[in-house]
Amino acid sequence: xxxxxxxxxxIRDLVxxxxxxxxxxxxxxxxxxxxxxxxxxxxxxxxxxLVSELQRSPFSPLHVxxxxxxxxxxxxxxxxxxxxxxxxxHILPEIxxxxxxxxxxxxxxxxSSSGQEPYSLAISIREHFPQLxxxxxxxxxxxxxxxxLQTAREGVYxxxxxxxxxxxxxxxxxFDKIGIKWQIKEHIRNLVNFRQMNLAKPWSSxxxxxxxxxxxVLIYFDADVKTKILDATRKVLxxxxxxxxGGAETISHLDKGFGQVALGNAVCYQNKG
Amino acid sequence: MIDLDALIQDAYDLEPPPTSASRLASLVSQxxxxxxxxxxxxxxxxxxxxxxxxxxxSVKSGSxxxxxxxxxxxxRMGTGVLMSLALGGHCRSLMSQPLKELGLAEDAxxxxxxxxAVAAEVLGDRSKVRVPPEAFTAALLHDIGKVALCRFLxxxxxxxxxxxVSSGASQRDAENEILGVQHGEVxxxxxxxxxxPDAIVQGIRCHxxxxxxxxxxxxxxxxxxxxxxxxxxxxxxGEPGDIEFAIKDEVEDEARKSLELSIEELAGCYxxxxxxxxxxxxxxx
Numbered sequence: 001x002x003x004x005x006x007x008x009x010x011i012r013d014l015v016x017x018x019x020x021x022x023x024x025x026x027x028x029x030x031x032x033x034x035x036x037x038x039x040x041x042x043x044x045x046x047x048x049x050l051v052s053e054l055q056r057s058p059f060s061p062l063h064v065x066x067x068x069x070x071x072x073x074x075x076x077x078x079x080x081x082x083x084x085x086x087x088x089x090h091i092l093p094e095i096x097x098x099x100x101x102x103x104x105x106x107x108x109x110x111x112s113s114s115g116q117e118p119y120s121l122a123i124s125i126r127e128h129f130p131q132l133x134x135x136x137x138x139x140x141x142x143x144x145x146x147x148x149l150q151t152a153r154e155g156v157y158x159x160x161x162x163x164x165x166x167x168x169x170x171x172x173x174x175f176d177k178i179g180i181k182w183q184i185k186e187h188i189r190n191l192v193n194f195r196q197m198n199l200a201k202p203w204s205s206x207x208x209x210x211x212x213x214x215x216x217v218l219i220y221f222d223a224d225v226k227t228k229i230l231d232a233t234r235k236v237l238x239x240x241x242x243x244x245x246g247g248a249e250t251i252s253h254l255d256k257g258f259g260q261v262a263l264g265n266a267v268c269y270q271n272k273g
Numbered sequence: 274m275i276d277l278d279a280l281i282q283d284a285y286d287l288e289p290p291p292t293s294a295s296r297l298a299s300l301v302s303q304x305x306x307x308x309x310x311x312x313x314x315x316x317x318x319x320x321x322x323x324x325x326x327x328x329x330x331s332v333k334s335g336s337x338x339x340x341x342x343x344x345x346x347x348x349r350m351g352t353g354v355l356m357s358l359a360l361g362g363h364c365r366s367l368m369s370q371p372l373k374e375l376g377l378a379e380d381a382x383x384x385x386x387x388x389x390a391v392a393a394e395v396l397g398d399r400s401k402v403r404v405p406p407e408a409f410t411a412a413l414l415h416d417i418g419k420v421a422l423c424r425f426l427x428x429x430x431x432x433x434x435x436x437x438v439s440s441g442a443s444q445r446d447a448e449n450e451i452l453g454v455q456h457g458e459v460x461x462x463x464x465x466x467x468x469x470p471d472a473i474v475q476g477i478r479c480h481x482x483x484x485x486x487x488x489x490x491x492x493x494x495x496x497x498x499x500x501x502x503x504x505x506x507x508x509x510x511g512e513p514g515d516i517e518f519a520i521k522d523e524v525e526d527e528a529r530k531s532l533e534l535s536i537e538e539l540a541g542c543y544x545x546x547x548x549x550x551x552x553x554x555x556x557x558x
Contacts, residue, residue, distance in 0.1 A: 002436065029437040033451045158277045159462055160454050163478070180281055 003028050007051040011035075011066065014054065018067035019144055019200065021220035034069045068145035071220075075113040076164035078120045079215075083244045086266035087121070087211060088128050091242050095210050096131065098240065104136045108209045110199060110233075111217035112141035115152030115192070116161070119184055121213075122191040123174050140206070142197035149194045155184035200225050206236045216246035234258065239273035275430060275452050284421040284463050287367065293318055294359040295468050301352035302407055302470035311352070312344045315359075324358050325350065328556050353397075353406035357390060357413050360469075361557050364414060372423045374431045382420070384554070385506055386413050388546070391553045392502035395545040401533035404498055405491045410469075411476025412499045418460030418477070422452075445481045457481055484524055497528035505546060 003011070011031050012023045023031070035047055042062070044050040054063055078084050092105075099105060105125075109118040118141035125132060143149050162171050162182045175182040197203070199214075200221065212233055218226050234257050237243060243258065244266070258269040289295070297314050300307065315321055322343055329346035330339055340346050347355055368386055371379040393412035397404035426434075430451065437447035448455040461478035475492050476499045479485055483496035504525055529539055 026440045029433055029440060029442075029447075030450055032436075033433055159281055159465075160277055160458050163458065163461060163465070180278060180285075 015070045075116045077116045077166040082266035086263035090263040106138045106209045107211045108140045110214040118192045122188045139192045141194045146196045213244045237271045243269040283425045290363040297359045353409040356410045388506035389502045392505040407472040411473045415480040418456035501528040
């Protein structure tokens with residue numbers, strides 16, 4: 001049975017409070033779709049029963065799982081190729097020169113979902129920068145959903161997922177075929193450190209980064225939260241480091257410490273200090 | 274979300290085309306086509322040979338004299354049409370079935386597919402840029418993923434898709450949000466499994482998102498052409514007579530510009546499509 005307006009409003013408020021993501025009306029079908037696996041797994045009769053349980057109890061792991069189920073994002077390898085080209089052609093050569101003494105490189109995929117973005121960075125580094133072999137490379141990958149992070153850590157993808165954006169040559173070089181699935185090789189997985197994190201809540205222990213990608217996630221937040229996230233981002237981005245936002249995301253919330261830079265076909269933002 | 278592994282397995286179980294058809298598609302997609310080998314392969318298939326001769330002598334070929342040999346016929350029609358003839362018979366049986374779940378009556382999907390293929394041919398003929406020969410076949414097969422989806426999805430999920438579209442979501446967005454995959458990707462997976470050339474696989478995959486093709490080049494041109502041809506087919510379906518068309522979005526307009534067609538020339542393509550459609554439909558009778 002489709003979700004009732006009352007139950008939809010409850011879920012919408014819960015998701016807004018828990019993640020600052022605003023579900024528009026008309027997205028009732030999305031709530032039905034995304035919560036169906038949870039309803040089946042937890043043996044609720046229907047979505048009404050799930051909402052009743054949520055209303056009965058204080059904030060619990062079940063509430064978190066509902067929020068997580070509603071906030072998983074679509075992603076793909078090398079999604080919108082331009083940032084990856086800019087990182088490969090312009091940014092990494094510059095950073096390699098700049099960090100030659102520390103021999104450390106830190107990148108952060110702030111809304112990593114099922115892992116394709118951080119793994120694309122890792123593949124790009126291994127494919128094009130053999131001179132980084134002896135460097136300390138840290139790719140931090142964070143997401144709100146602990147379920148999706150577990151999937152990301154395993155690095156196992158369906159044929160559909162590897163077909164999205166991944167050239168055949170890279171597929172055969174960096175993945176192992178397991179039945180009808182593909183698993184990213186261990187030496188690439190080891191470059192990425194996955195961690196659960198809500199961007200809208202205070203951040204802790206994020207090291208200073210050379211490059212940060214906060215793509216296709218700010219669109220879900222209201223203006224105040226966006227501003228806070230971008231302020232916090234600049235604090236953990238090295239002076240001279242680069243920030244990438246999603247193609248559809250506006251720059252009106254960026255503080256003046258960021259300068260817009262065009263690198264090839266990509267637009268990004270440099271921390272001017 | 275649905276069980277994508279089960280969907281993949283189900284899509285792989287769709288009956289494949291004859292090996293000779295896949296082999297022919299692969300042969301004619303190579304950079305340097307071995308014409309003699311192509312003709313030899315066709316000659317092993319009596320039904321295909323007869324069809325090739327019939328189509329080569331059709332109205333559009335404009336030959337003054339009847340074409341009686343296979344090599345002349347293949348030269349006349351071109352490798353793109355030849356590929357479609359080889360695959361079309363098989364695909365027609367899959368794509369003619371009614372897909373009630375999507376509101377498609379018997380033959381509706383097949384007719385739309387042929388219309389899209391003809392639109393691709395007309396656009397390719399009039400475009401000032403070189404269009405890969407795989408365009409016609411990619412257009413013909415662009416919606417084959419819908420066949421696999423309708424076979425696989427439960428009535429409950431199909432109802433969710435229907436609700437999403439009724440709420441104003443596009444078919445593509447609804448599929449992505451509800452299934453985690455869209456029919457172009459399913460179709461591409463099938464074409465990949467059938468070992469069809471990569472240009473066809475990409476053309477099927479990106480027929481709703483040609484802008485997502487990363488690199489400029491012939492494959493992107495093909496994807497833009499299939500996307501525009503799909504739009505043209507939808508625009509003329511169920512609307513006999515003159516078509517009043519307008520470029521509706523940036524993707525369409527970018528495709529038109531990539532093909533170096535003016536608005537007037539695109540309007541002419543609609544006329545060409547209507548004139549040619551019934552003949553091409555008859556090829557697959």
